[in-house]
Amino acid sequence: MPVTIFDVAKEANVSPSTVSRVIADNPRISEKTKRKVREVMERLDYHPNFQARNLAAKSTKTIGVIMSNSTSLAFQNPFFPEVIRGICTSAHASQYGIYLSTGGTEKEIYEEVVSMVQGKKVDGIILLYSRVDDRTMAYLKDVQFPFTMVGRPYKYENEITYIDNDNRKIAHDVVDYLYHLGHRQIAFIGGNLDFVVSKDRLEGYQQALINVGLPYSDAYFIHDEDFKSNGKSRINKLMMLDEPPTAIVAHDDLVAYEIIRYLEELSVQVPNDISIVSFNNHSLSAYVKPPLTSVDISIFELGFEAANFLLEKVQDSNAAVKHHFVPTTLVERESCKRINIFNE
Template sequence: MAVTIIDVAREANVSPSTVSRVIADNPRISEQTKRKVREVMDRLGYYPNFQARNLAAKSTKTIGVVMSNSTSSAFQNPFFPEVIRGICVSAHAGKYGIYFSTGGTENEIYEEVVSMVQGKKVDGIILLYSRVNDRTMKYLKEVKFPFTMVGRPYDFEHEITYIDNDNEKIAHEVVKYLQVLGHEKIAFIGGDLDFVVSIDRLNGYKKALSTIGLPYEEKYFLRDSDMKLNGKEAIQKLMDLAAPPTAIVAHDDLAAYEVIRYLEELSYEVPEDVSIISFNNHALSAYFKPPLTSVDISIFELGLEATNFLLGKIQNPNEAVKHHLVSTTLIERESCKKITTSGE
């Protein structure tokens, strides 16, 4: 027969209501009583019915985590396990569980989020992306459901709590770093421009070129669609230019790995023939050949702080909107080299 709260109360010589308050960690119960009741719970093997308690309290003690595409494909990108590690640390500290979205398309994600909200499956939601004209984000804002974002919102930036990097600034710094190394022909492999992070990094690249007196040339910009359609052909076309790039900025480490592989197949060496730099600084970047110069964007902290912000909004729905830009660090490795210009 299952152990009940009454059995625990009898054994601990307290009332059932006191046991309930211990389970809820009520501050009015002394630490001595809490310790005694918890020892009895452990000894008798009593496990509280948190689902029933949360239902009574109109809380699920669960947060929803929504990715830009299905979990099966998202987890192929090292960004997501690391950002989710940060989420888990904060959620565990707050005694919250996690509900992952499984939708694979924009419509499926939207429908699942609506189901989470209307079905009261979660107390709040973290969007691990910021998409242009995202109906899911707009829905959450309209129904005033607690949510935070990893990424600067495309719309309503001053009305939504989010955490991000200063993506324009770090793209600017990457280009400046290459210019100091002597590079003037700098190509950019862009991400999907449906996402704000890709727009911001491209804008940072363009502004940096302007700042250092170099023109933006469309021939040095490869779109995400170019790489997906035929990446090797796109890189071949780039390197066949009359003035090929001496350096390439990739929108993340995965894209950089892909570019390096295509360059090797085309008999180009990194960094002897062309330097490569990227963003995210995944764990494997240090072990790639050559070790990849990359911007560490503090992925763990993005997840941790997004969750901290969300739990604050859940506990206080009237909490002020917050924006936080996480610091970044350029990690220099062996994929970039200094060159001399023809005039030197």
Template sequence: MAVTIIDVAREANVSPSTVSRVITDHPRISVKTKKKVREVMERLQYYPNFQARNLAARSTQTIGVVMANSATLAFQNPFFPEVIRGICTKAHAGQLGIYLSTGGTEEEIFQEVVAMVQGQKVDGIILLYSRVDDKTLNYLREMNFPFTIVGRPYEYENQIDFVDNDNRKIAQDVVNYLVELGHKNISFIGGDLKFVVSSDRLEGYQSALANHELTYQNQYFIHDFAYEQEGKEAIRHLMTQENPPTALVAHDDSVAYEIIRFLEELEIRVPEDVSIISFNNHALSEHVKPPLTSVDIHIFELGIKATELLLDRIKQPEREAVHQFVDTTLIVRNSCRSLNPREK
């Protein structure tokens, strides 16, 4: 015979309503009572009927997570598993499920989000990207559906919840670091400008050059499309110019790993011949050869805070938009060298 909430209440010497509140983690129930009731639930092997409770509350107890690419492509970038780990950690603490988008194109992603909303499959959505003129984002705004973004919105910034790093500033910081090491010919590689993070980092790079009275040169910028299509040849062309760069700023660590591989094939040494610096500080970055200097953007924390924002939006749908910026840390390793005479 199945154990009921009444059985748990009787065994724990509390009311059934108290057991119900423990299940929903109600803040007015003491920690001591929660511990006692949960121990009884575990001992009696009582499993709450969340489906029935969700129907009664008109809630799915599920949040949607939408990536910019298909799951197969996205998980090739270490950013996504780590940010999803942060989301899942917070969701698990609140006994929430995750509905992960698997759309392979912009249109498929849009249709999947429409199905989530119209089919009432989720209570809210986290977008793990911010794209220029994104119809998925515009649809969520028009539907007044709870959502938040990991990234700065391209439009309606004051109307949308988001969590991000200050990508303009961190790009300025890495250029400043390279200039302090004596570099003047600094290249920027990668980053699809359809995404706001890429345009923000490029803007920060250009701004820092201007602050140091260094001229931005188009031949020092390799767009994400050109990089992906040409790969090794794009790097070869960059490094065989009359005045090749002495330092490369890579859009993220995944790009940096590929650049280091191409440079090795071209018999160009890092950092002896060219320095390289990047963003994201993936776990592999300290193990590549040479260990990669990278900006730690605290990806796990981005996932945690994005989930917190979404849950708060679900509870308070009419509150004003909230923006949170996660601090970053420059992790200096061995992929950059000084060109200053006393420091070589």
């Protein structure tokens, strides 16, 4: 049997109305009483229902939006405001609000999702990421709570509704683009391999090299964590190779901006000395120097369709599982240059 407000009241030796006031953070309740009641709530694993009136109609009219990092970190990346704008546009059209996660670690995110589900705070959840072996995704699947994902799931792909780009294909396409500009030494930088998007883009890069007859070299790959902690020295080491790359595929635009800065400090010019292509096509990409060639991944549409798919599942528990890749476009700017392969 689920824990009720009456169980909490009995254990804390207070009235149910006092528990209700503690949940609402009523200033009339002393801090001592609040601490006591909250300790009992935590010990009994009680999750208060914050939207009782809507639940009477079996709906909160709210969807949860879960990011892979805390909101303070996530909003440093222009991807998240744009994808959330897409979600909000869809949700508003159906008169739904959104509940943004605030957890800063995997554990905190998991606990917050459990609270959302057990506390019946939301009607469904959108995961704005796909992590390898993700505990939160597994929980939502196990309890059969309505959810969709922005990103291809690592497991149970045929059982989960998701929206994504074809990340293997677009990574393959950018390598092919660079190859036809004459580049034969092509590096790949960034991407946390705990996330499926990074694994897919790296696999697409590797497969493209095979398809055009170029070898894959670990010396041309810089992992996300290595780049974050040793960015300048790793770029310097890359450019000091006997055969340094003539082109770089950056995992996203933020990584590309940082690469350009390090190259400038090393007196390596983009695109005269090296070309760079990236993904996401943030609004700033047209204004950096040089303007960045980047794959537009339709971020707004990712959010918009993820919310549409979720609301369909919320309204019909038997709705079919759907998978959809949104279109992408390579936006050519000035960070890539054709080279004469006979002068290599």
